[in-house]
Amino acid sequence: MVTCLSCALLVVFALGTSVAQDLDAIANDNFLAGSHPRSAAMAPRGHQNGQAHARFGVFGIDSLVNFNGHYFVDGFDSDGNPNRHWYFNTVGNPPQLGGTTLINAPVVPVSVDLRDANGNSRSVNGHPLFSDVTPFVAPTIASPVFQGSTYSSSSVPTQFTDAVQRAEYFNKAKSDWHTLLVPSVKTPRVMVINQDPTCGATSGPAHCNYRFSLNANGSCCRFILADIDVFANLLFPATETDTTTPVGAAEHAGEMTTRDMSSFLFPNTFLYFGDSSNCCVLGFHTFDFEPGNASNGNALRVFVTDYSSWISPGLFGAGFTDITALSHEIAEAYNDPFVAAIGTNNITPWWKAPNGLCQNNLETGDVIEGLTKATFPITMNGFTYHPQNEALLQWFEFQQPSDALGGAYSYPDTTVLTGPSAPQKANCAK
Known part of the structure; x- marks a missing residue:
């Protein structure tokens, strides 16, 4: 258990109303200024295992449309063994086939209800500790992410991730090749987070399930920080029949299916590992898997999904705001839909990014997150959005020169990465 010296035991009346400054509240307006906003690797969640590999998409699972490819380059696998043959898996249909692939993209709004350790509703100075996602x-x-804009990779306006994919496969794809999301807003859900009874303990182990910062008018919440393990357990179903979590409820209501790319949108809700000082995860993509039945030939049902937080201005630097997290996770889900968990797809040679990250998976956003030019401002519908630039497949393949659009290694801003990663030993050992 991680000691949380800055957390405090909640002081509440029977009605859950605070009578003093709540010490799990964050009063420092600059609390997040020194944090490292990032994505996280989230292992698939589910209740049955299965894996397979096939030339045109992953065989033997019930999931969204996808295709496979491979490349040859010297590197080391996860165990440090030399390897030259690598496989990748991507959402959509092969670029050589052309045409437009449409993928349903349910967006599930999730508000956050912060409770005390006994599950009672909380309020601070008369304001409920309830963060409403509706405005976002x-x-x-x-x-x-969902609407068309202009990019150099497409002769017609298109969505952000499709533009990135077209740049990546520009010299292989037919001119009419697109992979587009069809968004639809689903039933709003609520995540209830109970506080850890030990939060604020002055002796012995202490841990907080969440912390919060209030808006200037005292209402909830400028932002919420939640323990990533607690959050994941509240997001995904504990059993196949569990309908009490946002993902479980959406699955059983038929509002997200195996053929969709589903997003769970939260209001300024960021995650930490163990202690709020080890912050901040702004999003992750993964999949929930459940047993099949006779209707789908008993194939494993794989629900590709992401958690992404809306990010209000001024919380983080480097332009990390509004849809930065969502664009990051959607782009990565296109390029690594099954998070390197099914077969050997999307395990890459070890790479080291300019931001210092050392990994061996096809996580296109991780390479660039936190850099000075991490985001690519786009003004549309009277608003300036900040999607994140993405590394292209050629960067992971160590291609020299790159066969992407214009010899690029990143997109839309091709100046972020001007060359591939240098080959690395396992874990980037010297």
């Missing part, structure tokens, strides 16, 4: 839904749907 419409601007998310109107963003470049």
Whole structure:
């Protein structure tokens, strides 16, 4: 258990109303200024295992349309063994086939209800500790993630991630090749987070399930920080029949299916590892898997999904705001839909990014997150959005020169990465 010296035991009346400054509240307006906003690797969640590999998409699972490819380059696998043959898996149909692939993209708005350790509702100075996601839904749907804008990789306006994919496969794809999301807003859900009884303990182990910062008018919440393990357990179903979590409820209501790319949108809700000083995860993509049945030939059902937080201005630097997290996760889900967990797809040679990250997976956003030019401002519908630039497949393949659009290694801003990663030993050992 991680000691949380800055957390405090909640002081509440029977009605859950605070009578003094709540010490799990964050009063420092600059609390997040020194944090490292990032994505996180989230292992698939589910209740049955299965894996397979096939030339045109992953065989033996019930999931969204996808295709496979491979490349040859010297590198080391996860165990440090030399390897030259690498496989990747991508959402959509092969670029050589051309045409437009449409993928349903449910957006599930999730508000956050902060409770005390006994599950009672809380309020501070008369304001309920309830963070409503509603104001952020419409601007998310109107963003470049789901609406068309102009890019050098397409002769017609298109969505942000499709533009990135077209740059990546520009010299292989037919001119009419597109992979587009069809967004739809689903039933709003609520995540209830109970506080850890030990939060604020002055002796012995202490841990807080969440912390919060209030808006200038005292209402909830400028932002919420939540323990990533607690959050994940509250997001995904504990059993196949669990309908109490946002993902479980959406699955059982038929509002997200195996053929969709589903997003769970939160209001300024960021995650930490163990202690709020180890912050901040702004999003992750993964999949929930459930047993099949006779209707789908008993194939494993794989629901590709992401958690992404809306990010209000001024919380983080480097332009990390509004849909930065969502664009990051959607782009990565296109390029690594099954998070390197099914077969050997999307395990890459070890790479080291300019931001210092050392990994061996096809996580296109991780390479660039936190850099000075991490985001690519796009003004549309009267609003300037900040989607994140992405590394292209050629960067992971160590291609020299790159066969992407214009010899690029990143897109839309091709100046962020001007060459591939240098080959690395396992774990980037010297």
